[in-house]
Amino acid sequence: MKQIVHTSKNMAPATKGDTKAALDAASWMFNIVTSVGIIMVNKALMATHKFCFATTLTGLHFATTTLMTFVFRWLGYIQPSHLPISELIKFVFFANLSIVGMNVSLMWNSVGFYQISKLSIIPVLCILEVVFDKVRYSSSTKLSILVVLLGVSICTVTDVSVNSRGLISAGIAVWSTSLQQYYVHSLQKKYSLGSFNLLGHTAPVQAASLLIVGPFSDYWLTNKRVDAFDYNFTVTFFIILSCVIAVGTNLSQFICIGRFTAVSFQVLGHMKTILVLIIGFFLFGREGLNLQVVLGMLLAVLGMIWYGKASSEPGGKERPPPVYKSQKSGSLSESGDHNDKV
Numbered sequence: 001m002k003q004i005v006h007t008s009k010n011m012a013p014a015t016k017g018d019t020k021a022a023l024d025a026a027s028w029m030f031n032i033v034t035s036v037g038i039i040m041v042n043k044a045l046m047a048t049h050k051f052c053f054a055t056t057l058t059g060l061h062f063a064t065t066t067l068m069t070f071v072f073r074w075l076g077y078i079q080p081s082h083l084p085i086s087e088l089i090k091f092v093f094f095a096n097l098s099i100v101g102m103n104v105s106l107m108w109n110s111v112g113f114y115q116i117s118k119l120s121i122i123p124v125l126c127i128l129e130v131v132f133d134k135v136r137y138s139s140s141t142k143l144s145i146l147v148v149l150l151g152v153s154i155c156t157v158t159d160v161s162v163n164s165r166g167l168i169s170a171g172i173a174v175w176s177t178s179l180q181q182y183y184v185h186s187l188q189k190k191y192s193l194g195s196f197n198l199l200g201h202t203a204p205v206q207a208a209s210l211l212i213v214g215p216f217s218d219y220w221l222t223n224k225r226v227d228a229f230d231y232n233f234t235v236t237f238f239i240i241l242s243c244v245i246a247v248g249t250n251l252s253q254f255i256c257i258g259r260f261t262a263v264s265f266q267v268l269g270h271m272k273t274i275l276v277l278i279i280g281f282f283l284f285g286r287e288g289l290n291l292q293v294v295l296g297m298l299l300a301v302l303g304m305i306w307y308g309k310a311s312s313e314p315g316g317k318e319r320p321p322p323v324y325k326s327q328k329s330g331s332l333s334e335s336g337d338h339n340d341k342v
Contacts, residue, residue, distance in 0.1 A: 027259055028268065031252035035272045038245040040279065045238040053218040053226040054103050059210030060239065061246035062203050068247045069200040081197040087187060092205045094180040099210065100217055101173030107221050108169050112160035117170035119149050124178040125263045132182075136318045140310040145267060147303030152270050155277060155296025181262035188258040195254035203250070261317075267307050274300055 045051045072078045106114050122145060129135040137145075162170075188198055215226045229235075257265045274297050311317040 024259060027252065027255050030248065031256050031269070032272055032275065034245055034248035034252050035269075036275050036279065038242060038249050039272075039276050041238060041242045041245060045235070045242060049235050049238065051229065051235055051239070052222045052224065053214070053229070055100060055210060055217040055221075056214035056226050057239070057242065058099050059207055059214045060243050061250065062207035062210060064243040065199060065203040065247050065250045066207050068251075069196065069203055072196055073200060078194075078196045078200050081191070081193055081201070083187065083191055083193065083198070083201040087183075087191075088201055088205060091180065091183050091187065091202055092209060094176045094183065095202070095206055096209055096213070097176040098173060098180050100213070101169060101176050103217070103221060105166065105169045105173045108163070109166040110161045112157045113162045113166065113170065115156045116153065116160065117174050119153055120174050121178050121181075122149065122263060122266045124174055125182060125266060128178060128182045129261065129263060132186075134320045136315075138310060138313070138316045140313075141307065141316045144303050144307035144310045145263075148267050148270055148300055148307060149303075151296050151298070151300025151303050152273055153296070154299060155293040156273060178262070181257060181265065184254055184257040185260075185262050188254070195251055195258055198254055198258075199251060264307075264311065268304055270300060271304060 042057070045057075046054070051057070069078060105117060109117070126135075126137065126145070130137075184198070187193060188195070193201075218224070218226055231239075253265070256269075277293065277297070
């Protein structure tokens, strides 16, 4: 009887570990599917149907996400939670600045420099984690990140030209995006917020602010008015489809960053870049597919596999042990389980 009890105790952690691994894989798959899907839909909407109002469209995305949070709160899936107004304003400021900054950076810079600036989000996030969270990376983890950056740059970066205003806009976009993604993880842990809860706080404010700023920002970027666009049935269908998929994209981003870290989300998230390239070659022509692109993809995938292995090993990515000062702070360690339930 003692042997049976001993065996069942040994099996419990393995079962819990298997469950966590399955939830982690499902979270990544959810994010990859929704992210690649929305990129394909938006590409058709903007490239084929000439709907070039990216900031306003993002505002509509968050408006749809807000409706989703209202429905889930009404159904009881989102419990009352607290997020200080100062933290909310800070998060929304960086999130909206990231959206506008990326759009401006793409307008003022070449595609090659735009891709390089997006790649630089990873080292910036590493700096934020080292400075604020005292995270330590092993040499193997650092090298794996460099391999991912090298592989993605080989298959995506083409022409690289930059000017002073383009450099400034890229810098603002990179830092605001990094801070926004860092705060997603930080706020969930600090205030024990699940993904739905955090979206419930941030989505309405982002929707309202972007729908106010978006039309003016888009007019400045495109010299076209969003209200004067010809909204035929096809365009309206793609806008609605984009908004529906965006709900999953926003939610999956919060789930993934909450379960892992912003750095892991960025490193492994470049798998979406590879998938978008592959799908794009099949759907929109293969003229850009060559040996350089294939080698870059392979190198990036190998780097992602290496990063997953290196960061999960002892010492691969170390955080200082939490200091529990009260029962309230002790509840912070349970935020991961809370996200599992979400």
